[in-house]
Structures are given as C-alpha cells and as structure tokens.
Amino acid sequence: MARAFHWLIPHPLLTLILAVVWTLLQNEVSAGMVVFGIILGIVIPWATSIWWPDTPKGFRLGKMISYSVLVIWDILVANVQVAWIVLTVPNAKLKPAWIVVPLELRKPEAITVLAGTITLTPGTVSADLSDQGHSLLVHVLHTDDPDAARDEIKTRYERRLKEIFS
Amino acid sequence: MTAEIIGAYATALCLFIGAGFALVGVIGLLKFNDPMTRLHAPTKVGTVGIGMLLLASIVHSVLLGETSIHESLIMAFLFVTAPISANFIAKVSIHRKACETPPSPPLDDTWSTLIAPETDQATDGGTQR
Numbered sequence: 001m002a003r004a005f006h007w008l009i010p011h012p013l014l015t016l017i018l019a020v021v022w023t024l025l026q027n028e029v030s031a032g033m034v035v036f037g038i039i040l041g042i043v044i045p046w047a048t049s050i051w052w053p054d055t056p057k058g059f060r061l062g063k064m065i066s067y068s069v070l071v072i073w074d075i076l077v078a079n080v081q082v083a084w085i086v087l088t089v090p091n092a093k094l095k096p097a098w099i100v101v102p103l104e105l106r107k108p109e110a111i112t113v114l115a116g117t118i119t120l121t122p123g124t125v126s127a128d129l130s131d132q133g134h135s136l137l138v139h140v141l142h143t144d145d146p147d148a149a150r151d152e153i154k155t156r157y158e159r160r161l162k163e164i165f166s
Numbered sequence: 167m168t169a170e171i172i173g174a175y176a177t178a179l180c181l182f183i184g185a186g187f188a189l190v191g192v193i194g195l196l197k198f199n200d201p202m203t204r205l206h207a208p209t210k211v212g213t214v215g216i217g218m219l220l221l222a223s224i225v226h227s228v229l230l231g232e233t234s235i236h237e238s239l240i241m242a243f244l245f246v247t248a249p250i251s252a253n254f255i256a257k258v259s260i261h262r263k264a265c266e267t268p269p270s271p272p273l274d275d276t277w278s279t280l281i282a283p284e285t286d287q288a289t290d291g292g293t294q295r
Contacts, residue, residue, distance in 0.1 A: 027236045079214040083187065086194035086207055096203050098268040119249035122210035125202070126249070127256035128279050130271035137268050137277055139256065141206040 008042060010049060013061075015041035059109075063164045070160070074121050082122035085142050097146045098127075101136045101153050110165040111136070117157050124149070173229035177222045184218030191215060201259040202266075209252045217241055 009015050015038070022037035023029060045052070085094075105111050111133065115126040118138055128137040143149050194207020220237040227234040257279045259265045270276060 021239060024236045024239050027234050075213060079187065079210060082194075082206065082210050083190040086190050086197065091197065091199055094198075094203065096200070098266065100269060100271055102272060115253070116246075116249040119209070119252045120213060120245060123206065125205055125209070125252050125256055127202075127253065127268070128260060128277040130273065131275055131278050131281055132273070134273040135271040137271070139202050139205075141203055 009045070011045045011052065014045050017041075018044055060164050060166070063160070067160050067164060071117055071120065071157075074156075078122040082141065085123070089142060094142055095144065097140045097143055097149075099138045099140055099143075099146045099150045101138055101150055101158075103134055103136055103158070105158060105161060105165070106133075107165050110161050113165075114157055114161055118153060124153070170229065173225060177226045177229065180218045180222035180225060184215050184222060187215035187218065188212065201264050202256065205252060205255055205259075209248055213244065213248060216244060 018041035019034065019037035022040055023034055026033045103111060103114075105114060111129070115129070115136060118124050118126040118136070123141045123143075125139045126136055127139050129135075130137070138150075138153065140146065140149050191208040191210075191212050195204055198204040198207065220241055223237050224235060260268065260277065260279045268277060
C-alpha cells in the first residue's frame, strides 16, 4: 500500500500545491474542479519526474510556516524603512555596501530559500554565490555597519533555515 | 449598510497605500544613479505595493458578494519570481562591471558570475561601461 502510494504520488507536497493552485485559478470550489486539480497534481509530477532528482529529506513544514510569517512581517517593516531611505536620504549620503555572508547551509534548496528571503526583504539583494557555494554575496542599500547587517542575516534567517532543512 | 461603508474605506485605504508604495518605487528608480542601488527600489517596494492593490481587489470583491481570492496566486507567483529577476539583474551588472567590484569570498576562489572565458571578460570590460 505504502509503495503503491509512493509510486502514484512521489511528491505529496507538490501534488497538494498543484491541486490548490488549480482550484484557486478556477476561483470557485466545486467538487469537479477539485478532482481535476488532484488529477493534474498526479499527472504533472509523473510527467516531469525525470527533472526531480531526489526529494529533499527532513523538511519541517511547521517551522517553514512560522518562518514565512516572520519573513512577511520583516518585508512589511523593511518596506517602510526602504521607502523612508528612498524619500529622505540624498544620493551623496547613501552608503551602499557589498557584504559577504559565509554560509553554513549546504543544501541547494536551503540556500535558494535564504537567497530569496534576502532579496525579498527590502534593503538587501542577494547577488551571487561563490564558485563552491560557501558564501553568498549580498548588496545592502544603506548601512552604517555592514558587519551588523551580515550578523542579522545569519542569526535571523540562516539559523532558522538550518532547523527547517535539518 | 455600515459594513459596506467600512469595506469601501478599507478598499480605498489599501489602494492608497499600494499606490503610495508603487510611487516610492518609481521615485527610487529615477533618483538613484547606480545600477545596484537602483535595483533595490522597484523590486522591494513593488512587493508591498502590488500586495496592497491585490488586497484592495479581494476586499472589493467580497464587498460585491462575489468573493474572489485568486489574487493571492498573483502574490505567490510574484514572491517566487521577484528574487530571480533581481538576481539576474545583479549578475548582469557584476558581469559587465557596471558596479563596484565585490570583495572576493573568504573561503572559495571567486564568485560564480566572474567565472567566464577570458575573451568574454575582455570584451565586457573594454566596451561595456
């Protein structure tokens, strides 16, 4: 039974997301559309299975949800800060800086989520990864203390992501 | 009746905040004078700006009695794709040396964008500035 389930639905989370996205696209909840969404959620992962090398192991969904809430809150707060910088700080006084974040994360998925988080949080853009993937290059719009900005990324986001992708 | 009035004000407030953030994004795009700092304004302020406009759309649809929440999909796809386009723009400006050269990484040899055939780098450094 478990093997049949695994054969039919190799990526349960992907199946669920595809079904939910399909239902949302229809903009109404009806039994037929939910069933069609589930059919799509089974057929699409099967058809694209050669591009899914291996399922990431040890992903903690509960912590990911609390992490998402934290990131959305940070985006809201930092948006106001960046808007304030854009409107008040003249170009001559702006202090942009490159900061290098040494990475403890090794999984590609975790690094992708961290880079996406850094970019979505206003004031920082993740620009590049070093050739072996040991550090992340981040551009900061306006900072007096680049080291503090780096430490905040490490303690606030990377520590939590290490717990999520453990 | 009161619910309609509150809903109308909520829609207007969301539209106002969203439009305000979009305006700040445009001001930032025009004001900054370096590709990397310029990248910050629209990609960031855009997320909340568009988010508030979509929230206004949802509130308005609820108010009209035709609840529609597929706006949340726009938000989700925007959150997934915005970092990628920002990353591409950043990589292009590093590659063309249109910005200050980043410090080299402490552990590895170089940044992955800077690994390019020498002929490629020479033309980029010489002609593009």
